Amino acid sequence: MVITCQINQQRLWNTLLELGEIGALLEEGTTRLSLSVEDLKARQYVINLMKEAGLKVRIDAVGNIIGKLEGTVKQAPIVLTGSHIDTVFQGGIFDGALGVLGAIEAVRSIKESGFQLKHSIEVVSFTDEEGTRFGTGYIGSKAMAGELDEATFLLTDANGMTYAEAFLQAQLDPRLYKQAKREREELKAYVELHIEQGKVLEEHQLPVGIVTDIQGPIWLDVVVKGHADHAGATPMYMRKDAALAMAELMLDIEKIAKMYDGVGTVGKVNIEPGGVNIIPGLAAFSVDLRHINKESRTKMMNEVYEAINRICQKRDVHAEMDMKKAVDPTSCQVEVIEVIEESCKELDVPTMRLQCGAGHDSLIMAKLTKMGMIFVRSKEGISHNPKEWSDYEDCMIGTQVLLNTLMRLAE
Ligand SMILES: [Zn+2]
Incomplete structure (x- = not known):
């Protein structure tokens, strides 16, 4: 034709x-x-x-x-x-x-x-x-x-x-x-x-x-719960800073994505209570992981889960994870x-x-x-x-x- x-x-x-x-x-x-x-x-x-x-x-x-x-x-x-x-x-x-x-x-x-x-x-x-x-x-x-x-x-x-x-x-x-x-x-x-x-x-x-x-993207919602204490009265070693746990995980996600030749992003964050003189007691954020290979993506996700657990243990905070989307x-x-x-x-x-x-x-x-x-x-x-x-x-x-x-x- x-x-x-x-x-x-x-x-x-x-x-x-x-x-x-x-x-x-x-x-x-x-x-x-x-x-x-x-x-x-x-x-x-x-x-x-x-x-x-x-x-x-x-x-x-x-x-x-x-x-x-x-x-x-x-x-x-x-x-x-x-x-x-x-x-x-x-x-x-x-x-x-x-x-x-x-x-x-x-x-x-x-x-x-x-x-x-x-x-x-x-x-x-x-x-x-x-x-x-x-x-x-x-x-x-x-x-x-x-x-x-x-x-x-x-x-x-x-x-x-x-x-x-x-x-x-x-x-x-x-x-x-x-x-x-x-x-x-x-x-x-x-x-x-x-x-x-x-x-x-x-x-x-x-x-x-x-x-x-x-x-295919995977979207996770993560909520890290620590303890909101006074920023002046609480020495560094006593803190349960939820935002620091999030920050550490963000850097880990970057490493994981690079290691697997995929992409990983934390694009949405919320810290509470959100005061200049209060240690963050809660950090809620999104995770977006993508790869053209499903197996590699699963490995990326497992590594992210492991990182979360490791960081939570180290910092004595607690995390809840909710998978919002997983498309092959x-x-x-x-x-x-x-x-x-x-x-x-x-x-x-x-x-x-x-x-x-x-x-x-x-x-x-x-x-x-x-x-x-x-x-x-x-x-x-x-x-x-x-x-x-x-x-x-x-x-x-x-x-x-x-x-x-x-x-x-x-x-
Ligand atoms: Zn479009």
Whole structure:
């Protein structure tokens, strides 16, 4: 098949900027936490855009927005593409959004060209990929893969609102979440377009890359309890300083991550009571561990547990650990990788294969269907930050590669 269908570049860019404005009014960056007022507004924007593109739109039981371009053979398995539009606190305008808006643009251009494809193509905007608000992500893709469990709805946000309540506020019935599950036979493949959020493509001076493996994250919540005493009246040898135990563990996590060639981060900390003249009696913090190899990641986690125990014993403090998330690392399907590569070739787009460090809905979708990912170069690798940027040209090339890939998969 010779693909002559072109995306409308300016139209895509306009939608990226328009969506980026939603949640950007009060502060630096864009903030659209899942199912917040801003997210709901953005969701409506996406629904309208899908309708404008001529797609048949439905919302599934967990709020995934799905727009369909009907193929000529109704029973043929569906080619699925998309990403998410929720963001972290003060995030950028490309993370997730490019994958949803790029997919809408690609499918819209195919429809406008009048090209008939055998397989239907569905564009999906997944609910709560980031997990920032309730501490656990991939809600939409997990529900679709049949991996969501009921306990998720008991989680609370910073204001004490449960996930179930947030669902009801968004006109979703949390009891029906199982209805979002799809069967393996329904789908042919899932392709996600996403910004790289790293510096590999920039280093190689390439606009797009093809993902081979995705690191799976483990998230732990750790609470260390020591004793809050007077900072003046308590000699050093008598202290049970919870913050020092945390600090020591943070340094150990760095060593462990380096030793295993993985990554480890403590990104969220809280010290109590939090007075200038009080020894910290409590330190609560998060741990994020990632590796493309599950076995290595398990070893990393075991070492972290050992370190916690060792440090607690030494400092006579006590720690509680709670695993908030554990997603297996995964590989992209060779078959889909090859279709993306072919598409790059026919478009004369130089590219490379690379690993993916961030988690994505594609990690979960790999359990349900053949999965592939197209990466677009990120400026200085900055993401989850107001400075997140991908150039116009790169976004266009990535989206055109997605279009060609979708047409090849759906022909
Ligand atoms: Zn993302």
